[in-house]
Amino acid sequence: MSSLFFSLTSLTSKDGRADVVANDAGDRVTPAVVAYRDTEQIVGIAAKQGRVRNAANTVVKVKQVLGRSYDDPETQNHRTETKCQVVDKQQKPYYEITVGEYPQYVSPEDVAKLILHKMKETAQSALGSDVTDAVITVPFEFAQAQKRALRDAAEAAGFNVLRLIHEPAAALLAYNIGQDSSSGKSHVLVYKLGGTSLSVTVLQVNGGIFRVLSTHTDHSIGGESFTQALAQHLAAEFKRTFKYDVSENARAMMKLMNGADMAKHSLSSLGSANCFVDSLHDGMDFECNVSRARFELLCSSLFNKSIQPIRPLLEKAGLSTSSINKVVLCGGSARIPRLQQMIRELFVDVELLSSAPTDEVIAVGAALQAGLLVGRESLAPEEESVTVDVSAIDLLVKEVDESGAEMFTVLLPSGTPLPARKHHTMTGAGKLSSVCLEIYQGCVMEHPEKLAKIILRDLQPSEENHNIDAVVTMKRDGSVHVSCVEQSTGRSEAITIAAAS
Structure with a gap:
């Protein structure tokens, strides 16, 4: 028996370490996006990039409505934001999919099941054996109904759920915080900026026991906010060059969002990035170079909004910035250099933990938790070893x-x-x-x-x-x-x- 440990990222246990497993597209993280087509459902990056042509039948941010009623404010916010129509069926939200002769109605749990099944296939492909067990991470604010819905979706996808653990706890496990036997209390701030939300949590660690002192979640800001700001800049540049405004053209803006997203990722490691979009309007291609300095200027208000909750959260917990012993960064957008710089300036003498890829930290913690649950000694050597295949020829x-x-x-x-x-x-x-x-x-x-x-x-x-x-x-x-x-x-x-x- 092999086990799968993930947070929308597949992992295996190897020599007591957690190894991220790439999916069949070669990516180490699979976007939680599902596209419905006539004869198939597509999960991951292909679904995300295909939103240009299939936005009405592409489900994003399903975690926002999982386990919620139709009248829940979060469901209503999701309904106004998504391009895929959300309808009320027996006081539960359902997605209306129109790919065949008749509309189909798909529950959020069914969408989550497809994503989780994709994870199962990814792990089984990497390990060459069946995968049954899973440890799944959830946001700290998830209510019991949301946890139950996620567990049901995982079981429907073929998993035996060993445990649901909170994302901040998984982040601490990834850096082995609190796992030694030393006594004494310490305080850790877990800062997560994901694609669709910001989450900041202050925890007290005492001899391996984690206690959440205060937490804050904001669904109005995330990595997509930065992508949107860059896409709007690109639209303005296109208007300046070609005298045409594409900002009201949904398909053109989706193309710009895809281009801006790739450029944003590049700017985390490069000083500038080139954005090229084929046939943006009336057959005209668009190319624009964006410097990291320009990106930081465009997103200055978003950076401020991203760190604004930290001080009030500490005050609520009765702490100051100097009371924090460590800061753990997680979430894909926490790799943005300007954001890391601002957090360092806020916590001058505090250790900032960012050595692991920020979009993999929580998944690694889930893997380590699973290793503790199943007992590493029960894994045979051949199961612990995961070889990396490479192409033999150009x-x-x-x-x-x-x-x-x-x-x-x-x-x-x-x-x-x-x-x-x-x-x-x-x-x-x-x-x-x-x-x-x-x-x-x-x-x-x-x-x-x-x-x-x-x-x-x-x-x-x-x-x-x-x-x-x-x-x-x-x-x-x-x-x-x-x-x-x-x-x-x-x-x-x-x-x-x-x-x-």
Whole structure:
């Protein structure tokens, strides 16, 4: 028996440590987004990025309504914010999905079940064995009805839920806070800025016992707030350049949100980021470079709002900033350098714990909790070891440039950890009625071997170039999946290349 430990991130236990497991797209964190289509449901990054075309049937922020009644204020806030229609059925919220001949009504628990089942598949793919047990983290403010709904969804997805633990406690476990035998009280502040909410919690730690002194949660700010601010800036830049306002165009703004989200992530490690959006309006592409300084200026009010609750929360607990012994950062947006700087300035002589990836800290804590519950000594050595597969050879795409010369681009170089995903954009002359994409493996200088060819046919002639979005995914077993979409028409083709035996 293997166990899964996660907070929307799959993990396994390895030599007493927690190891984050990548999903089949090569990402270590899976967005809690579900898209409903005619014949399938899609979970994760593909669903998130596909909101441009399928917003009305894409569910986001389901945690906000899980276990709540339709009349609950949080449900009503969610109903006004989401593009997917929420309706009242027997005083419970349901999502109205319109992908077939008749509308379907999906409960938040059903959405959560799909997300959790995706986690189960991810862990089983990594371990090569069945996964049954799970430790699941929940926000501290989750009521019993919300916990019960999440547990029911997990059990429906095939899990045996060992325990539900609070996110702040998981964050402390991840850094081994309070796990030694030393006596004496200490105070820890857990600061979490996730995609959709801010949560700040002050805990007292005494000999392995955690006691929450005060907590604050704000659903009006999160990582998406920063993405939105950057997207609005990009819209203003587009208006300044092209004299057209796209801010009221939902599809265009969704494209800008996707571009802004990627740029925001880049700015956490780089001084500037380039944002490129295909066919933003009337066939016009948009490209804009954003510096980290500009991003920080655009979001200055959001940064202030993000740290504003800290002092009142400490006062409520009868503490000052100097009373805090450690600050733990978690949540994806807590990696933003400017935010970390502001927190350091607030806690001048306090240890700021941010060595672990902030979007994985809580999941790691859940893994360690599970290790304590199942007993590490019960894990056989072969179960503790998780090998990392890598690609053995370069994976390339062949295109033809404007002069007609063949051109190879390395998508996945040899040694890339698997699974892995690569996005690639190619163009074809507008006069063409079909565009061909060829996938090769090997070294460019040594006549690479052709693996597959995809042809997008019946394209409409246009004065603009055809823009083709290609996504290439290589799984752990070496199999390759390639999908192509022509931006203007949505015409798509896909192919799977089996791994060599």
